[in-house]
Amino acid sequence: MALKEESYKDKKVITIGTVSEITGLSERQIRYYEERKLIFPERTQKGTRKYSFNDIEQLMEIVEKMEEGVQTYEIRKEMLRKEKQLNEKTVREQMIRGQLNAQFGIQKPR
Template sequence: MAAEKKQPRADQGVYAISVVSDLVGVGEQTLRLYERRGLVEPERTEGGTRRYSRDDVDRLRRIGELVDDGVNLAGVGKVLALEADNASLQQKLKAAQKRAADR
């Protein structure tokens, strides 16, 4: 019986920068720029090699959409922060609604 292959978590760094570059359609230098600007924070191996997660790849795709729409990198950072805040507030609202319904 073959051992089941364990799937990495969505937040687990598994992709090398060259793979992510191909997946997202931007150059490796652009990925490094996004990291320097604080838009993405890939994990690092003990040797310092970047390892991107599926969540990072999704975030980079969103960054690409915003850049393609003409948003500069400072604006991209603000949009991403607002989207994260909105998602957090949506979760809190759903939890509050569930608590209210359970009463």
């Protein structure tokens, strides 16, 4: 089975200045959302933040929620809930796949 290729939307290649231009947020606002653990840029060896297109979409969702009066801790809580649901779904799918493989004698290729 081939490794799942990373989507261009997941690649962390965009600098904070460019994210600021695209979103209209100040660099300080973007750093604040990182401090609140709402976005997770990668860092280069020199400490430069790098963002993905998915990070930009996440930032825009955060801004919309903030404009609706939702607090950052509530946004984080919702993100954690969604992440937990996704993890539970993945575990269930893996268990079912394992049961089916065992039932039908399918072995993983080496």
